[in-house]
Amino acid sequence: MADSAGSQAGSRKAPLSRELVLSTALALVDAEGLDALTMRRLGQELDRDPMSLYRYAANRAALLDGVSELVLDELAIFPDDPDWQSQLRKIAHDLRLLALRHPNVVPLLVTRPLSTPLGLRPLGTLRPLEQILALLIEAGFTPAVALHVYRAYYGFLYGHILNELQEYIVDPDENEAILRLGLHRLPAKSFPHLRALGPVLADYDGAAELDQGLAILLSGLAGQLSAGQRESPS
Amino acid sequence: MADSAGSQAGSRKAPLSRELVLSTALALVDAEGLDALTMRRLGQELDRDPMSLYRYAANRAALLDGVSELVLDELAIFPDDPDWQSQLRKIAHDLRLLALRHPNVVPLLVTRPLSTPLGLRPLGTLRPLEQILALLIEAGFTPAVALHVYRAYYGFLYGHILNELQEYIVDPDENEAILRLGLHRLPAKSFPHLRALGPVLADYDGAAELDQGLAILLSGLAGQLSAGQRESPS
DNA sequence: ACAAATTCTCTACACTGTAGACTTTATGCG
């Protein structure tokens, strides 16, 4: 039948591999959102039968895990900077940018681990944790304390990302319109402060906001480092 | 046909209302998870045709929004305590407990707002924001600064909750087994620190962890309050 | 008691993930 006329004028019939599957899945999610990632649709994107995908991901959930692992792999952590604080700052900004690059994947990043016990998560997902632990221990924290620090730090970081993505609106032209329109809907009586903050809400600087939060957190953590060396005594 | 033999020996045929629909939806999610909440299943739970639900929620997404709104309504904020710090601490713990009470809803809480511009969210969802803003402004923060503080605070809070739920495992007996089993799977070479932390990971005290993080955050914020009164200068 | 509005139900359709059997293609070995 003719030439099968593949989707993207690509190489006739690419050999198909886990990486290829996952990366087209990611592209699809980036372009059209999570709901667009169905087996049939992905199969069509790869010009293959949907069923062939099951050779590279046990089921849809596993495929989603694969996608978030793939995204997290974009986060490179170099332990070159000796100052742990500036290092944490750098990772934070890297992760922020990564989230902005793949906003549709963020729900996965945040949600998938909730249904998978820590030890059984895809390895790529655990790498940042391990590396940050290494970094903190290197910086002089007790392993146990390092874990606490990691939790505070990563917790804050994920929280910030969620916050920022919530207020992020794609088209900056529509931004003010939608925002004001939305706020206008709020009953003035019960939401006076929120409504008054309309203009401030409109120009949100995520990077600055993140830096500000980090400053607070890191100063607090530095305090812990000097004072709380004798932790986990029992 | 007998007596239609309803599901739960309940009152013959309850009149059905938005609240009833949402609360049974919540109960279902609490008991069996998000995936169990399908229109058909919920209809069956209420002993009604699935289609009747559309009178109380425009579609499934709206129903999910309704559920998260319902959950957030459980969070009562009383502005009685004059000390804003202890007030924030109380809210934090309340929200934490709420999350532990409805772990299956947390993904909704975190995820739904990402697909809804701020101004168009269910009102119940915005109430905490408004109330905390009021609290902070009352405490002496500039409205603009109050917004920043709110973001740092709530960001951290959501982050903590996600962290805690990730490490939370239902059956404490299986806990250690699963955990160790999971960790054992990790290649010792690339994950030395994580593996070494097994025991520490096993006994996680969420409340303490939260308090610790809050202490760090609040001390930093208090600094901002005294020093940074001249914010948003332009 | 009748009309109007509300609420609930039925049927149907397009779409989902995926089990199981089958066909095609690649690979190893004499």
Place this chain on the structure above:
DNA sequence: CGCATAAAGTCTACAGTGTAGAGAATTTGT
């Protein structure tokens, strides 16, 4: 080379999903 074996890809089918649209049942107003 030829054939056995394995791997990769495909086809069909099924149970389940959300929800549009028309209809039936019920409640309400007068």
